[in-house]
């Protein structure tokens with residue numbers, strides 16, 4: 001556990017408890033997921049160096065803040081996803097990103113019908129593979145059906161194409177993939193998290209979005225203009241917010257700033 005994490009975690013919990021007491025709520029009924037009160041507390045603690053900034057200065061501050069994290073091995077990602085993507089209606093299951101299917105946590109693997117670990121920032125875009133780093137960063141790793149994961153492959157994101165078999169609402173063509181409406185914003189915010197987190201100052205490439213759909217192995221993902229639209233159209237919901245909290249509290253101890261502050265997408269891009 002890092003020094004920074006201890007500093008941030010305790011005031012946040014203390015503040016949430018104080019607010020619960022002040023407002024007359026019993027501590028035992030205080031919500032476990034992000035609330036407006038918790039978001040305010042984050043601005044006073046976790047995001048204190050970023051609040052009030054814009055453009056490159058905001059991106060630089062957020063990079064420093066979110067780079068202080070615990071890292072996972074690729075094997076540890078399996079159990080992490082069983083927690084971060086748990087079906088709120090069935091704790092034995094996870095929800096798959098593109099298909100939206102609720103499926104047993106124990107069905108993870110590589111066979112037809114199993115779920116596996118989808119890299120939303122395709123790992124060939126920057127060639128970071130599955131060694132500890134961007135390839136094991138669960139902010140952009142999601143459970144997905146093995147075959148649908150294969151259809152998405154390393155395509156960039158854009159609107160249009162033909163319906164994806166077994167994944168209602170998803171479309172694909174030769175060079176791009178369009179996820180279902182309910183996760184369009186999630187996809188955008190995962191891509192933009194990766195762009196801020198990975199700036200080329202460690203052993204990995206500087207990941208950046210652009211407006212192309214032919215990026216190949218370049219450390220880029222498109223299309224930025226479409227991702228910005230998706231972020232607007234599909235704002236963070238309770239599932240996405242809780243996922244961010246679980247990653248922060250139980251696994252990596254860093255946050256996706258664009259889930260807490262969706263307006264920072266426009267402030268930077």
Ligand SMILES: [Ca+2]
Pocket residue numbers: 181182183184185186234235236237240
């Ligand atoms: Ca969503």
Ligand SMILES: [Ca+2]
Pocket residue numbers: 194195196197198199200206207208
């Ligand atoms: Ca970057």
